[in-house]
Amino acid sequence: MxxxxxxxxxxxxxxxxxxxxxxxxxxxxxxxxxxxxGFAFPLMVLACCLGGCLMxxxxxxxxxxxxxxxxxIASVVIILKFFFSGQEALFSARFAGxxxxxxxxxxxxxxxxxxxxMGAVSVMALLGFTTSFTDLMSALSWLRVPKGxxxxxxxxxxxxxxxxxxxxxxxxxxxxxxxxxxxxxxxxSFGTLAGSLVLKAFERSHAITxxxxxxxxxxxxxMLQHRPFRPLEVFVSILTVCVVGVAWKIL
Amino acid sequence: MRNxxxxxxxxxxxxxxxxxxxxxxxxxxxxxxxxWAALWFAVAAPFVAWGLLRFNKISSVDLSFKPxxxxxxxxxxxxxxxPVPVPTAGTCSHPCGTGISAVLxxxxxxxxxxxxxLLIQAxxxxxxxxxTWGADILSMGVVGSITGFLVFKFxxxxxxxxxxxxxxxxxxxxxxxxxxxxxxxALGIRGDAPFLPLFWKISAAFIPAQLPLGILEGAMTAGxxxxxxxxxxxxxxxxxxxxxxEVTP
Numbered sequence: 001m002x003x004x005x006x007x008x009x010x011x012x013x014x015x016x017x018x019x020x021x022x023x024x025x026x027x028x029x030x031x032x033x034x035x036x037x038g039f040a041f042p043l044m045v046l047a048c049c050l051g052g053c054l055m056x057x058x059x060x061x062x063x064x065x066x067x068x069x070x071x072x073i074a075s076v077v078i079i080l081k082f083f084f085s086g087q088e089a090l091f092s093a094r095f096a097g098x099x100x101x102x103x104x105x106x107x108x109x110x111x112x113x114x115x116x117x118m119g120a121v122s123v124m125a126l127l128g129f130t131t132s133f134t135d136l137m138s139a140l141s142w143l144r145v146p147k148g149x150x151x152x153x154x155x156x157x158x159x160x161x162x163x164x165x166x167x168x169x170x171x172x173x174x175x176x177x178x179x180x181x182x183x184x185x186x187x188x189s190f191g192t193l194a195g196s197l198v199l200k201a202f203e204r205s206h207a208i209t210x211x212x213x214x215x216x217x218x219x220x221x222x223m224l225q226h227r228p229f230r231p232l233e234v235f236v237s238i239l240t241v242c243v244v245g246v247a248w249k250i251l
Numbered sequence: 252m253r254n255x256x257x258x259x260x261x262x263x264x265x266x267x268x269x270x271x272x273x274x275x276x277x278x279x280x281x282x283x284x285x286x287w288a289a290l291w292f293a294v295a296a297p298f299v300a301w302g303l304l305r306f307n308k309i310s311s312v313d314l315s316f317k318p319x320x321x322x323x324x325x326x327x328x329x330x331x332x333x334p335v336p337v338p339t340a341g342t343c344s345h346p347c348g349t350g351i352s353a354v355l356x357x358x359x360x361x362x363x364x365x366x367x368x369l370l371i372q373a374x375x376x377x378x379x380x381x382x383t384w385g386a387d388i389l390s391m392g393v394v395g396s397i398t399g400f401l402v403f404k405f406x407x408x409x410x411x412x413x414x415x416x417x418x419x420x421x422x423x424x425x426x427x428x429x430x431x432x433x434x435x436x437a438l439g440i441r442g443d444a445p446f447l448p449l450f451w452k453i454s455a456a457f458i459p460a461q462l463p464l465g466i467l468e469g470a471m472t473a474g475x476x477x478x479x480x481x482x483x484x485x486x487x488x489x490x491x492x493x494x495x496x497e498v499t500p
Contacts, residue, residue, distance in 0.1 A: 027381075034382050035285035042281075066377045073279040076456075077440060084452055085444040109442050113282060120281025121377055128375050136374060148306050148317075149299075152367045155321020156328060160371075163325045167333075187467060191474010194330060194351060198475050201322035202486055208322075209315035219314055 012056040012130065018229060019135035020142050021237045026127040028241050032248040033119040039112055040251040042119025045244075049122035058129050066128075070121040074114035081110030133157050141223045151221050159204065163197055170196050277387050278432060280373070280380025283439040291435065292385030295366075298393045302363030320360060321367075327352055328368040330471070331391075332378070346468040347428050349395035350421035351475050354403050355490050358396040365392030386439075390431035399424030399472075413480060413493070414473045421472025425465040429457055 014022075033042050053063060086103025093100050131139075134154075141150045170193050174180065179189035209217075283291070310316040330348035348368070352361040369387045372378035379387045403420035407413070437450035479487050484498040 030281075030382055031285065034281055034283065034288055037284075070279050070281075070377060073282065077282065080449075080452065081440070081442075084449065085442065109440075113440055116284075117279055117281040120380065120382055121279070124280055124374065124381055125377060128377075133375070146303050148303055148310070149363070149367065151317055152306070152321050152324055152363065153371065155318055156324035156367050157371060159322050159325040160328055163322070164329050167329055187470035188474060190467065191471045192478055193474075194326075194348075194471040195475035195478030197326045197329070198323070198351065198355070199479065199483060201326050202319065202483070205315055205319035205322045208318040212318070213314060217314065219310065219317070221317075 014052065014056055014126075014130040015132075017130070018227070018233055019131050019139040020226070021229070021233055022127055022131055023136065023139045023143070025237050025241060026123050029123050029244055030120055032244060033116060033123065036116070036248060036251075037112065038251070039115045041248050042115040044247060044251065045119040046115070046122045049119075049126045052126045053122075053129060056130060062129075063125075066125050067118075067121065070117050074117045077113050077117070078107070078110035081106040081113065085109065138223055138226060142226060147223075150223070154221065159201075162204070163201065166200050167193065167197055277369070277372070277379035277391070278383040278436060278439075280377065280382055282380075282436070283383050283386060287435075287439045288382045288385060290385075291383075291389050295385040295388040295393060298359075298362045299366050299388065302359045302361075302366070305357075305359040306363055320356070320364060323352055323356065324364045324367040327364050328371060331368060332372070332376075346421075346464060346471055347391050347395050347425055349391055349428070350399040350417075350424035350468055350472040353396040353399035353424060354417060354420050354472060354476060354492060357491075358400040361396035361400070362388065362392040365396065386435045390435060391428050394431040395424040395428040398427035414477050417476035418469040418473035420469075422465045422469035424472075425468040426461065429461040429465075430454065433457060 029045060033045055036042060082102050083100065084106070086106030086109070088104040090102045090104040090107065092102075137150050137154055137157075140153075141147060174189045174193065178185070179192075180186040306316075306320060310320075327348035330351070331345055333345055347365075349361055349365050352364045355361075356364070366384075366388050369379050369384060369391065370381075373380050373384055373387075399420040402423045403416050406416035406419055411419075433454040434450055437446055437453050441449045476487070476492070480493075480498075484493065487493040488495050488498055
């Protein structure tokens, strides 16, 4: 949760850029990465985004947390493709009476998928590290994402921390009363924890509605106002997308 | 063939220790090629639209509905981020939480809630992804919610106890989600290889984590429904989980 909270504390020119420009740019690059068949382009994107992360001085712990899961998934995909998919055998070895075969084409495909994963994750990581939640929501609403959906996202984001703290308090109380000693007891405690969170959500939603109505809520939540596009920012972004597009085509 | 089977068994004893099962339900960013990612977006979109229509309809007459759905999305987000130790896999995994929302609010709104939770996780936690958002909505939101809801309703129709119905709803929602995730993954990464063998291998890799986790999800859903039944049965009636006559005064 701390990783989540520190996101909008970054201070750099990338963070200051218009969220709409960053979002459209990221989506364009993401489409190019996932439609590319090979290693070169995703690796180039990965290198650029890592450079961006270094430039804005993303703390190492936060960076590793963000990339650890995709890296593990990429490794598993390589293993799956190397041993279970392919025709050209690279090696064959007997181990404890079992013949293990690795396939060259399987390895190639696995590496391509792994590069795609890392390239795509790096794009989203850079976007996440440099854009605050409210800016991103405002950009989504500019992109004509239905207002109702954006409102759900904003409510959810606002109360994630509150409910998370409730969950921590209940969990600690249960643990101190040996609520997780034994499988059966643990299952019951976990169920009670989930139930308590839902109950709290119901009660809080009622309290929030009352307080919002008292402050003039009529069912509409105003979104963050956009400042006008800065021509230089837009021009540089379009130029960069074009350069990346050419690289995507020729690599 | 026999050798391949033996290698599979060996690897899938090893793989679950390596697979980051804490995020097993979510398909990672970039893993699906463009055509598959686009297809799953197209498949998931009508379901999300269905959820939005229902959300707009109810929230236009009930002002407290928007905060409620937002708060339940936060609950689903937190539940699906909770690491749960899975001793058989020697690692951690997480429940989906869609069984709970499907039982309480019905499949349409549960899909919407899952979509919101998945988007926040994809944007800020690299848990799932934006390019795989459609596929994740399909597996966790659509299949998980609809399965959980139908199982709960069916068991209630045949007069099954409410806690058993909720348990089965959570269990089946979790397992249906994991099977769909395996199918989507197998289709996305198979290349020229046949689909079924890879699907079984991926499913087998997740079994040590997902079998006990389904039970946990079932227990969690049952615990939630039982707690609400004991403390706030009026809410279950309001949400149409129970009929008024089923609540003893």
